[in-house]
Amino acid sequence: MIETQPPTTQRPTAGAPAIDARDLAAGYGGPAVWTHANFSIATGSFTAILGPNGGGKSTLIRMILGLLPPFQGELQVLGDKPHRGNALIGYIPQRSSFDAELSIRGRDFVNLGIDGHRWGVRLPGTAYDRAADAAIRAVGADSYADRPIGRLSGGEQQRLLLAQALVGNPRLLLMDEPLSQLDVRNQSVIVQLIGEVKRARKLTVLLIAHDVNPLLSHIDHVLYVAQGNIAMGTPEEIITSESLTRIYSTPVEVLKDSRGRVFVVGLEEEVSHPHG
Amino acid sequence: MDEHAIVATITNTSPQLSWNLFDDIAALFHYEFMVHAFEAGTIVAVVAGAIGYFVVLRGSAFAAHALSHIGFAGATGAVLLAVNPIFGLLAFTLGSGIAIGALGNRLRGRDVTIGIVLAWTLGLGVLFISLYKGYATEAYAILFGLILGISANDVIVTLVAGIVTIGALIAVYRPLLFASVDEELAGAKGVPVTALSIGFMAILAIAVTEAVQVVGVLLIFALIVTPAAIAVRFTSRPPAAIVTGILLALGFTWAGLAIAYYSPHPVSFFITSLAFFTYVFVRLAEPISQRLRRKSLAPVAPAGG
Numbered sequence: 389m390i391e392t393q394p395p396t397t398q399r400p401t402a403g404a405p406a407i408d409a410r411d412l413a414a415g416y417g418g419p420a421v422w423t424h425a426n427f428s429i430a431t432g433s434f435t436a437i438l439g440p441n442g443g444g445k446s447t448l449i450r451m452i453l454g455l456l457p458p459f460q461g462e463l464q465v466l467g468d469k470p471h472r473g474n475a476l477i478g479y480i481p482q483r484s485s486f487d488a489e490l491s492i493r494g495r496d497f498v499n500l501g502i503d504g505h506r507w508g509v510r511l512p513g514t515a516y517d518r519a520a521d522a523a524i525r526a527v528g529a530d531s532y533a534d535r536p537i538g539r540l541s542g543g544e545q546q547r548l549l550l551a552q553a554l555v556g557n558p559r560l561l562l563m564d565e566p567l568s569q570l571d572v573r574n575q576s577v578i579v580q581l582i583g584e585v586k587r588a589r590k591l592t593v594l595l596i597a598h599d600v601n602p603l604l605s606h607i608d609h610v611l612y613v614a615q616g617n618i619a620m621g622t623p624e625e626i627i628t629s630e631s632l633t634r635i636y637s638t639p640v641e642v643l644k645d646s647r648g649r650v651f652v653v654g655l656e657e658e659v660s661h662p663h664g
Numbered sequence: 665m666d667e668h669a670i671v672a673t674i675t676n677t678s679p680q681l682s683w684n685l686f687d688d689i690a691a692l693f694h695y696e697f698m699v700h701a702f703e704a705g706t707i708v709a710v711v712a713g714a715i716g717y718f719v720v721l722r723g724s725a726f727a728a729h730a731l732s733h734i735g736f737a738g739a740t741g742a743v744l745l746a747v748n749p750i751f752g753l754l755a756f757t758l759g760s761g762i763a764i765g766a767l768g769n770r771l772r773g774r775d776v777t778i779g780i781v782l783a784w785t786l787g788l789g790v791l792f793i794s795l796y797k798g799y800a801t802e803a804y805a806i807l808f809g810l811i812l813g814i815s816a817n818d819v820i821v822t823l824v825a826g827i828v829t830i831g832a833l834i835a836v837y838r839p840l841l842f843a844s845v846d847e848e849l850a851g852a853k854g855v856p857v858t859a860l861s862i863g864f865m866a867i868l869a870i871a872v873t874e875a876v877q878v879v880g881v882l883l884i885f886a887l888i889v890t891p892a893a894i895a896v897r898f899t900s901r902p903p904a905a906i907v908t909g910i911l912l913a914l915g916f917t918w919a920g921l922a923i924a925y926y927s928p929h930p931v932s933f934f935i936t937s938l939a940f941f942t943y944v945f946v947r948l949a950e951p952i953s954q955r956l957r958r959k960s961l962a963p964v965a966p967a968g969g
Binding site for chain 1: 855
């Protein structure tokens with residue numbers, strides 16, 4: 389049995405945690421994906437969810453979104469039970485990219501983040517337009533927000549996805565692999581942007597990543613999801629050979645290169661590697 | 665008696681064009697069947713143009729095509745049972761539409777499943793035709809449309825169905841748009857994506873049933889998919905694309921009816937040809953207009969930039 393480590397005290401913890409899991413387990417009816425997860429995500433913190441493919445990272449996000457009920461245990465999201473359509477959560481789903489033929493403007497897509505879930509047609513209103521404008525400006529997408537979203541580059545699409553997530557003024561931002569389709573330069577630009585938005589809007593951010601390296605200088609905590617367990621701590625605590633070996637009771641090696649990038653070897657056959 | 669009337673009397677064939685456009689247009693509405701054709705055609709074009717946008721956005725063109733073909737078995741079956749074919753058509757398109765909708769929009773093998781059901785129902789349709797001892801006209805009308813045979817009563821039925829489909833589309837507009845663009849995200853935001861998928865296919869089934877009267881099951885693409893496919897090349901604003909699609913569908917239908925009135929060939933041929941050649945023209949003209957726009961936008965930019 390692995391006990392999770394509490395977040396370190398040097399990080400600021402303002403009031404109640406944004407997300408609180410007690411003995412949480414996830415499953416779809418068959419064997420549990422992971423069990424006995426105990427962690428607490430501080431309001432206003434930036435957390436990376438890491439771990440090998442198929443370990444249950446997206447399952448955790450789905451549970452926070454209220455799309456999947458807890459298999460066991462308790463989960464509190466922003467002081468409430470998770471529920472579908474939570475307006476306090478901004479979400480960016482995992483996707484390869486928009487279809488190139490998708491003929492809808494970036495601005496229309498952002499608008500859907502405001503009232504896409506409401507029935508009927510939207511009556512023209514300046515309050516809506518102002519909210520969309522503000523979100524588009526916040527992510528620096530002004531110059532291409534009126535172009536078809538399918539024709540934009542991966543980085544541009546990712547900015548509009550972020551604008552869509554921000555337009556409803558959420559308190560919690562959930563992102564499922566927002567960096568996976570981007571080149572290394574765009575990855576760092578988008579992470580920088582997420583960090584800025586997070587500070588400006590005092591958001592709590594949870595982000596699934598395949599590679600921790602572009603995130604290292606921005607994140608407060610790491611949630612490591614693998615082999616049926618979830619472990620939490622600071623990157624320095626979690627991403628070490630000793631820690632990962634102990635947590636997963638299997639030999640894991642964390643390598644560092646001369647530029648400070650880390651490589652995790654030994655979980656699954658998979659290597660957490662930077663692309664390119 | 666003017667020259668035009670004399671010529672028409674002597675030749676005793678389809679009406680001739682005069683040099684007076686106003687007279688020609690007035691002549692179009694001389695017969696009641698043409699008035700009914702224009703009325704029904706207008707309603708169907710509005711519905712088809714509007715729903716076509718979502719068909720294109722959702723990538724459901726094959727599903728729309730399949731619905732109409734599956735409806736063929738229902739229509740011929742109804743003829744066999746001496747029931748109005750429109751009811752058989754509606755029953756089959758609605759049933760299959762709901763089933764396709766329940767399969768969901770993301771399922772990988774969906775088109776294969778639809779194709780298998782489609783092939784079998786077409787076989788059923790062939791059986792029903794062979795069992796029916798009457799004229800082949802009924803089957804011909806279902807396959808290729810018989811807009812010139814529409815009665816005043818048909819027009820009223822079409823109008824009611826048209827109001828239902830447009831009303832339903834307005835009611836589900838925003839969540840349908842959301843689910844069509846990003847189903848995963850819409851679902852997380854609380855949009856009932858599966859129910860919407862079923863609801864959309866049910867609306868589409870009614871629209872297809874209406875459109876079949878004009879162009880028949882084989883030519884449904886021309887009114888539902890082609891106008892919308894052209895419209896999204898002109899604008900990426902959803903309301904503007906819907907309006908453009910409706911205007912194009914109206915244009916094809918009206919022009920097709922008008923041309924067919926002065927020719928011995930079927931209306932469906934002209935409607936589908938107008939749609940097809942407009943699409944081809946737009947696709948061919950697009951790269952040229954883009955190059956021109958790029959040049960005019962950046963007159964001082966260095967070459968190759």
